[in-house]
Amino acid sequence: MKDYQPEIIYLEASVRYAPVTKRVLDSLPSAPVEMIDSSMTLLGNAKEWNPSRSRAKRSLLLAEQKGDFFKACPGQQSKGETSNVCCNYYVINFASNCHMECSYCYLQAYLNFPHMVVYANSDKLFEELENAIADHPEQYFRVGTGELADSLALDALTAYSRPLVEFFAEQSNAILELKTKTDCIENLLDLNHRGHTVIAWSLNPSFIQKTEEHKTASIDERLMAARLCVEAGYPVAFHFDPIIHYSNWKEDYRDLIKDTLTEIPSESIAWISLGALRMPDTLKRVIRKRFPSSILPLGELVPASDGKLRYFKPIRTEIYHFMRSCIEEWGPGVPVYACMERPEVWSKVFGRCYPSERELGNSLVQVVL
Amino acid sequence: MKVLMRKHPALSFSLVNTHEIDSEDRTYAITPEWHPLGSLLTSIQAVGLLVPLWLEQSQRSQLRIISGFRRFKAVQELGIEEVPCVVVPQRPPIETFVKVLWENIGSRELSELEKAAAVHKLKVRFGLSESELITQFLPVLGVAANRHHLEQYLDIAQLPESVQQAMATGELHTDVALALSEWRTGEQDFFIQLVSTYQMGRNKQRELFEFLGELRALNGCEVFSVWDRSGAKAIHEDQRLSPQDQLAGIKSALRSLRYPRLSEHEKRFQKLRKSLKLPSGVKLDVPRYFEGSQIEIKMGADSPAKLREMVRLSDRSLDRKELDQIFELL
Numbered sequence: 223m224k225d226y227q228p229e230i231i232y233l234e235a236s237v238r239y240a241p242v243t244k245r246v247l248d249s250l251p252s253a254p255v256e257m258i259d260s261s262m263t264l265l266g267n268a269k270e271w272n273p274s275r276s277r278a279k280r281s282l283l284l285a286e287q288k289g290d291f292f293k294a295c296p297g298q299q300s301k302g303e304t305s306n307v308c309c310n311y312y313v314i315n316f317a318s319n320c321h322m323e324c325s326y327c328y329l330q331a332y333l334n335f336p337h338m339v340v341y342a343n344s345d346k347l348f349e350e351l352e353n354a355i356a357d358h359p360e361q362y363f364r365v366g367t368g369e370l371a372d373s374l375a376l377d378a379l380t381a382y383s384r385p386l387v388e389f390f391a392e393q394s395n396a397i398l399e400l401k402t403k404t405d406c407i408e409n410l411l412d413l414n415h416r417g418h419t420v421i422a423w424s425l426n427p428s429f430i431q432k433t434e435e436h437k438t439a440s441i442d443e444r445l446m447a448a449r450l451c452v453e454a455g456y457p458v459a460f461h462f463d464p465i466i467h468y469s470n471w472k473e474d475y476r477d478l479i480k481d482t483l484t485e486i487p488s489e490s491i492a493w494i495s496l497g498a499l500r501m502p503d504t505l506k507r508v509i510r511k512r513f514p515s516s517i518l519p520l521g522e523l524v525p526a527s528d529g530k531l532r533y534f535k536p537i538r539t540e541i542y543h544f545m546r547s548c549i550e551e552w553g554p555g556v557p558v559y560a561c562m563e564r565p566e567v568w569s570k571v572f573g574r575c576y577p578s579e580r581e582l583g584n585s586l587v588q589v590v591l
Numbered sequence: 592m593k594v595l596m597r598k599h600p601a602l603s604f605s606l607v608n609t610h611e612i613d614s615e616d617r618t619y620a621i622t623p624e625w626h627p628l629g630s631l632l633t634s635i636q637a638v639g640l641l642v643p644l645w646l647e648q649s650q651r652s653q654l655r656i657i658s659g660f661r662r663f664k665a666v667q668e669l670g671i672e673e674v675p676c677v678v679v680p681q682r683p684p685i686e687t688f689v690k691v692l693w694e695n696i697g698s699r700e701l702s703e704l705e706k707a708a709a710v711h712k713l714k715v716r717f718g719l720s721e722s723e724l725i726t727q728f729l730p731v732l733g734v735a736a737n738r739h740h741l742e743q744y745l746d747i748a749q750l751p752e753s754v755q756q757a758m759a760t761g762e763l764h765t766d767v768a769l770a771l772s773e774w775r776t777g778e779q780d781f782f783i784q785l786v787s788t789y790q791m792g793r794n795k796q797r798e799l800f801e802f803l804g805e806l807r808a809l810n811g812c813e814v815f816s817v818w819d820r821s822g823a824k825a826i827h828e829d830q831r832l833s834p835q836d837q838l839a840g841i842k843s844a845l846r847s848l849r850y851p852r853l854s855e856h857e858k859r860f861q862k863l864r865k866s867l868k869l870p871s872g873v874k875l876d877v878p879r880y881f882e883g884s885q886i887e888i889k890m891g892a893d894s895p896a897k898l899r900e901m902v903r904l905s906d907r908s909l910d911r912k913e914l915d916q917i918f919e920l921l
C-alpha cells in the first residue's frame with residue numbers, strides 16, 4: 223500500500239487544539255500547515271480551479287464535523303419496487319475521501335469536496351455514539367467507518383481506530399466494523415477489543431487489485447494482516463465487493479476464495495459479503511476519463527431499478543451462485559450475505575430473503591456478540 | 592459639414608504587394624487555415640478589399656500578418672497583387688496577440704475552435720501559466736473560469752483537422768469529437784462519415800460512438816472489424832432500407848454484440864410471449880432490463896362484453912406453461 227503523504231495541511235481554526243489534530247501534525251512534522259477559518263473557502267477554490275482529483279487529494283483538511291458523524295447507511299433509504307435488501311448498517315463519517323485510487327470508487331462521482339478530510343472533533347463523535355446506542359438499548363447496532371473513507375488508510379496519522387475499538391468494547395448492543403484495503407493494523411493489535419470489533423477486508427483477485435485498485439495493499443498483504451488480527455483475537459470479515467465479471471473471473475475468484483479460507487480459520491470469520499459491480503452512469507464517465515485502460519465500463523452493465531448500472535441480473539445471479547458455492551466448499555458455515563441486492567436475487571441465490579432489514583442486521587451482529 | 596481629421600503618428604495606410612507578406616507565418620492566427628472563405632471571395636471580387644490588413648514589421652524579410660488572415664487568403668486566390676494595409680512596428684508578440692484577440696472578441700462571436708486555438712497559443716506559444724489562462728483569459732472568451740474548461744479547450748485545439756472540420760460544420764458534437772481523438776485517423780474519418788450520412792444528433796452520435804468504442808475496446812480490434820462482425824456493415828449497405836431503418840438496424844446489431852446476454856434474454860422473452868397467443872389488445876410486459884419481479888398485463892376494451900371476452904381469452908393464454916417460463920426470466 224502506498225502511504226499517504228499530503229503536500230499541505232489545511233487546519234480549521236476550531237479544531238486546532240483537538241487531540242486528533244495533534245496526532246496528525248505530530249505524524250507529519252514536515253508538511254506545511256495553513257490555518258483557515260472555514261473549509262468553505264477551500265470548497266470555493268476547488269470549484270474554481272477544479273483541480274484533478276489526484277492533485278486535490280494531496281491536500282489534507284483537518285476540519286470540524288458540523289453535521290452528524292453517526293448516520294444510518296444510505297443503502298437503507300431506498301424503498302418500494304426499486305428497493306434492495308440492506309443489512310441495517312450504521313456509519314460513522316470520521317473522514318472523507320481516499321488516496322488509494324481504486325478505479326471503481328464511487329467517491330469520485332459522489333464527493334463535491336475534492337480534498338482528503340479528517341474530522342478532528344472526535345468528542346462530538348463519541349457523544350453522538352453514546353446517545354444513539356444508549357437511547358435504543360433494545361436495538362443492535364452494526365456500525366462501520368468505511369463509507370466515505372477507508373477505515374484504516376489514514377490510521378497511521380490519526381489513530382482514530384484506537385478510541386473507537388475501546389468504545390465499542392464496552393457496548394453490549396453494538397459492534398464496530400473497520401473495513402479496509404490496507405494492511406495498516408499496527409494500532410489495533412494491542413487493544414482490549416473484547417471481540418466487539420470486526421476487522422474487514424475488501425478482496426478482489428490479484429489481477430483486479432493490480433489493474434483497478436491502484437495504491438492499495440496487495441492481496442497477500444491484506445491476508446497477512448487478517449491473519450495477525452485473528453491472532454490478536456479479532457473476528458474478521460471479507461467483502462468480495464465489487465465483484466468484477468471478466469473473462470477469467472471464475473478461476474480467479476475461486477483461487478481467491480480458496481486462498482482466503484485456507485489462510486483464515488472459518489470460525490474467526492464473522493461474515494462474508496458479496497456485491498457485484500454497480501455504479502451510477504456518471505461514475506462510468508469518470509472511470510473512462512481517469513482510468514482509460516480500466517475494464518470496468520466494458521461489462522454487460524444495464525440500468526437497474528435503483529438508477530445504478532449493474533451487471534444484467536442473470537449475470538449477477540450466476541456470480542453469486544458461484545461465489546457462494548466456493549465459499550461453502552472452503553468455509554462451510556461462514557455467514558454470507560449479498561450487499562444491496564434485489565429481493566428476487568436473494569431468493570434465487572440464498573433460497574430465501576430476510577423479512578426485514580433489521581432481521582438480517584441482527585443476525586450478523588449476533589454472530590459477533 | 593466640416594470633418595475634423597488628425598493623422599495618427601504611427602498608423603498609415605499603405606498599398607503592399609502580396610509578395611512582401613509572409614503567408615506561412617500564422618503567429619497571430621486563431622481561425623483555422625482550412626476554414627472556408629465563403630462569401631468573402633465574392634465580396635472582395637465585387638467591391639475590393641475595404642478593410643485593410645494589419646501587418647507588422649518583422650525581423651524576417653517579409654511582413655507578418657497580425658489581422659486579416661482570411662482576407663489575405665481570399666486576395667491570393669483572386670490573384671490581387673496589391674492590398675491596402677496598416678503596417679505597425681513590431682511589439683512583443685504576446686502583447687500583439689492579446690490585442691488581436693480583443694479585437695476579434697469585440698467584433699464577432701468566436702467559434703469553439705477559435706477559442707481553443709487562442710487558449711492553446713497563449714499556453715504553448717506564449718508560455719502563459721494555467722492560472723493566468725483561467726483567471727484572465729477564459730472569462731474574456733466567455734468560458735467558465737475553471738481547469739476543466741481549460742483542459743477541454745486545450746484538447747480541442749489538438750484534435751486532428753478532419754475532426755475539427757466536422758465540429759466546425761456542426762455535424763460532430765464536441766464531446767464526441769474529443770472522445771473520438773482516441774481512435775486512429777481512418778477510424779475517425781469512418782465515424783465522421785457515418786455521422787454525416789445519417790445526420791445524427793448529439794444523443795445518437797454518443798450512442799453509436801459508445802457502442803463502437805466499447806466493442807472496439809472489448810475485442811481489441813479496429814472499428815471496421817466490429818462494424819463487419821456485428822452485421823452493421825451489411826445493414827449499412829442494404830439499399831432497400833431507408834436511412835432511418837438502416838440506422839435502427841445498425842444500432843440493434845451493435846447492441847446485440849455489446850449486450851449478448853441481455854439480447855438473448857429479450858429474444859427468448861419475445862418468443863415466449865408470442866407463444867402465449869394473447870388476444871389482440873392485451874399487452875404483457877416485463878420490467879425494463881428484467882430488473883424487477885413483476886409482470887404487467889394491460890388490456891383495453893370499449894364495452895363490458897368485449898372486456899369480458901378479452902379476459903376469457905387471456906385466461907386461456909395464461910394457462911400455458913410459457914407464462915411460468917417468462918417468470919423464470921426475472
